[in-house]
Amino acid sequence: MDTKSMIIDNATTLFQKKGxxxxxxxxxxxxxxxxxxxxxxxxxxxxxxxxxxCLRLMNETIKTKMAGIFHKYPSTQTATVATIELMLDDFERDGMITGYTFSSIVYEMASLSEPVRNACADSFSKIQMIVSNKLVEDGFSKESADSIALMVTASIEGGILLCLAQKSSDPLKIVSKGLPNLLKEF
Structure with a gap:
């Protein structure tokens, strides 16, 4: 690994753990x-x-992981639950969730730096696109899929933040149970 890549890898881990x-x-x-x-x-x-x-690296990592999961499972419901289960495994093992989110960086930096805000917005857009595309495969209209994808992404990100704040995996477990039911209603 070259020096620049090594710096990015190490700094990404530090930023995810400490902000x-x-x-x-x-x-x-x-x-x-x-x-x-x-x-x-x-x-x-x-x-x-x-x-x-680091945000670009996280974006590619998250996009690759989610695309793989969403490709592997037959529906948005099962793919979403599988994604959350992986996050729960990380949280219960490590007490934190890395590799699936960059919410803490958004919270810390988005109002202070336009380039950082743009990088974060781009990453969230790509995540939502993966969910939206799967919803379209499930038979939803593009407009509905885009709206639902935003709700799914927001629910998962909110669940992650609550897990970290409460030092409990319960918020993501509740999201995992609730999202499939929400998807059935649409």
Whole structure:
């Protein structure tokens, strides 16, 4: 792995665990075992440029995971439940959910940085598109599918935040039970 990719991988893990503001430049340097000059060689605009690179990596990772899950299962209902079950496994094992969300970064940074907000908005759009496309395969109109995909995404993201705040997997378990019923109503 090249140095730039290694920096992005390590910083992504740190940002997901501690948030953007919770990770100092010195911590990134220490974990990556690089100098400040090396970091600025790859990311001349500093930590925010690195964050955007991390968001792009998370976006691709999340999109690939979700696309794989949604392709594997026959309906939006079963794919959504399977996605949430993987998140629950992560939460119950690690006490956090990484690899499926970047909500904490959105909360922290979206109002402070337009480039970060745009990167986050793009990622959420891609997630919603995966859900929407599956709903269209299930027979929903494109308009209904887009609306439902937004509700599904918002429910899961909200469930993730509540799990972290409450230190309990119960919110996502409730979302997992409720979303399939909601999808049946449409």
């Amino acid at each position: 953007y503001k919770g990770v100092g430049l010195n911590e990134i340097l220490k974990v990556c075992k690089i100098t400040k000059g090396s970091l600025y060689h790859h990311f001349p605009n500093g930590k925010e440029e690195l964050l955007i690179a």
